[in-house]
Amino acid sequence: MGTFRIQGGIKLKGEITPQGAKNEALQILCAVLLTPEKVTIHNIPDIVDVNKLIALLEDLGVKIQKKGKGSYTFKADDVNLEYLQSEQFKIDGRGLRGSIMLVGPLLGRFGQGFIPKPGGDKIGRRRLDTHFEGFIKLGASFRYNKEEHFYGVEAKELTGTYMLLDEASVTGTANIVMAAVLAKGTTTIYNAACEPYLQQLCKMLVRMGAKITGIGSNLLTIEGVEALGGTEHTMLPDMIEIGSWVGLAAMTKSELTIKNVSWDDLGQIPSVFRKLGITLERRGDDIYIPEHKDGYEIQNFIDGSIMTISDAPWPGFTPDLLSIILVVATQAKGEVVIHQKMFESRLFFVDKLLDMGAKVILCDPHRATVIGHDFKSTLKATTMTSPDIRAGISLLIAALSAKGTSTIHNIEQIDRGYENIDERLRAIGADIVRI
Structure with missing residues (x-):
C-alpha cells in the first residue's frame, strides 16, 4: 500500500494542465x-x-x-x-x-x-x-x-x-x-x-x-x-481534476493558472466555486485563480438563508466534486450545507477532517453542515487513509493546506483517477513525497 508524505502550509504558484477526462x-x-x-x-x-x-x-x-x-x-x-x-x-x-x-x-x-x-x-x-x-x-x-x-x-x-x-x-x-x-x-x-x-x-x-x-x-x-x-x-480535459485544482488554490491561498480547461464544457462548476467566495477569472481557455490573501466568504441565498450545495444529473453540479467543495468550505467564512443526493457513503470521510480540526456536522449519510474557520484556525496535520478517489484528493488538498506533516495511506485510490499527481504538484511548489 503506497503512501504520500505531505508538508502542508506552503503557498503554490504556477500553471497546471488537467489530464484527459x-x-x-x-x-x-x-x-x-x-x-x-x-x-x-x-x-x-x-x-x-x-x-x-x-x-x-x-x-x-x-x-x-x-x-x-x-x-x-x-x-x-x-x-x-x-x-x-x-x-x-x-x-x-x-x-x-x-x-x-x-x-x-x-x-x-x-x-x-x-x-x-x-x-x-x-x-x-x-x-x-x-x-x-x-x-x-x-x-x-x-x-x-x-x-x-x-x-x-x-x-x-x-x-x-x-x-x-x-x-x-x-x-x-x-x-x-x-x-x-x-x-x-x-x-x-x-x-x-x-x-x-x-x-x-x-x-x-x-x-x-x-x-x-x-x-x-x-x-x-x-x-x-x-x-x-x-x-x-x-478527449476533453477532466472537469473533476479542474475543480480539484480550483479548490487546492483556494485552500492554500495560492495563485494558480489552470490551462486549457474547455470552459464551455464546465457547466455549473465555476459558479458553484464562486458561491463559496472563490475568485475565478476566464483568460482565453484558462482559469486564473488569484491569491486569496483575505480568504473567501460563502454566499447566502437571496433570502438570507444558509447556502446549500447539492449534486444533480447534468447540467446540475457533478457529485464527484462535492467532496472537494466540502473540504474547501472548512476554511471559508460562513456556513454551508453539502447535500450528496446520489451516493450514501461518500461523506463518510469527514471523520478525517474532524481529526484535522474542521467543524463539520454529519447530519445523515447524505448531508453535512460545514462551519468555516475563515483561516483563523488552520487544519492540523494528521495520518489518514484514502477511502476512494474523490475523498482521497480532498484529503490531499486538506493536507496541503494544513500546518505540519501529514501522511496519507492507500494512495492507490488517488492514482486510480489522477495522473502522476505528486510530480505535477511538486512542479508548482508542493512538498509531497511518494513513499
Whole structure:
C-alpha cells in the first residue's frame, strides 16, 4: 500500500494542465469494439483505471499501439469472445467499475456481452438496472449467476424501441447508445444523460457512421446502421481534476493558472466555486485563480438563508466534486450545507477532517453542515487513509493546506483517477513525497 508524505502550509504558484477526462475515457475506449476498423484516440489519461481497461481490451484481442503520450490506436478486427467466459476475465473485470461499459458495444456488434459484478469505489450502491433494462428493451435476454455474480446478455438481433430510463444514468445511457447504434430500426431514449462526456461519445459515434440526433439533450433518437467505421477522437480535459485544482488554490491561498480547461464544457462548476467566495477569472481557455490573501466568504441565498450545495444529473453540479467543495468550505467564512443526493457513503470521510480540526456536522449519510474557520484556525496535520478517489484528493488538498506533516495511506485510490499527481504538484511548489 503506497503512501504520500505531505508538508502542508506552503503557498503554490504556477500553471497546471488537467489530464484527459477519466469518465470520458471509460466510455470512449469501449466504443472501439463497435468497429473492425482503426480508431485513434488522443489525450488518454495515464491512470490506473484507464490502464486496466486498456489491458482488458488487449486481452479481448484488440490490437493496440501507443503512438505517443496519451495517444493510442485500437483495432478490434479479431475479438476473442471466448475470453469473456474465462475465469481470468471474471477476475480482471471485477477489479474495474468501468468494465460494465464493455457490455453495450459487445452486445451491439457480436450479440453477446458478459461481465462480472464490477468493483470500484466504496461510495454506496451504484445500480446496474438501467443498463440491463435498456438491453432487454432492445431485445436481449438477460441472465445472472448469483454464485459467481456474473451478468450476461445475448440477442440474435437487437431491435430499436422507445424507452424511458428510470434514472439519467451516464454509464447506463452510454451503454444503451452503444448497443442501439447497430440495432435494427429506431431507438428513442428519454431521460437520457446529457453531460459533455456522453456528448463526446455520441459525436465520436456519428463520425464513425452512427445516426444520432438530440445530442446534448435528454431525448436521444438513434437510427440503427449496419456497420461503423474508424475515426479519430480527442478527449476533453477532466472537469473533476479542474475543480480539484480550483479548490487546492483556494485552500492554500495560492495563485494558480489552470490551462486549457474547455470552459464551455464546465457547466455549473465555476459558479458553484464562486458561491463559496472563490475568485475565478476566464483568460482565453484558462482559469486564473488569484491569491486569496483575505480568504473567501460563502454566499447566502437571496433570502438570507444558509447556502446549500447539492449534486444533480447534468447540467446540475457533478457529485464527484462535492467532496472537494466540502473540504474547501472548512476554511471559508460562513456556513454551508453539502447535500450528496446520489451516493450514501461518500461523506463518510469527514471523520478525517474532524481529526484535522474542521467543524463539520454529519447530519445523515447524505448531508453535512460545514462551519468555516475563515483561516483563523488552520487544519492540523494528521495520518489518514484514502477511502476512494474523490475523498482521497480532498484529503490531499486538506493536507496541503494544513500546518505540519501529514501522511496519507492507500494512495492507490488517488492514482486510480489522477495522473502522476505528486510530480505535477511538486512542479508548482508542493512538498509531497511518494513513499
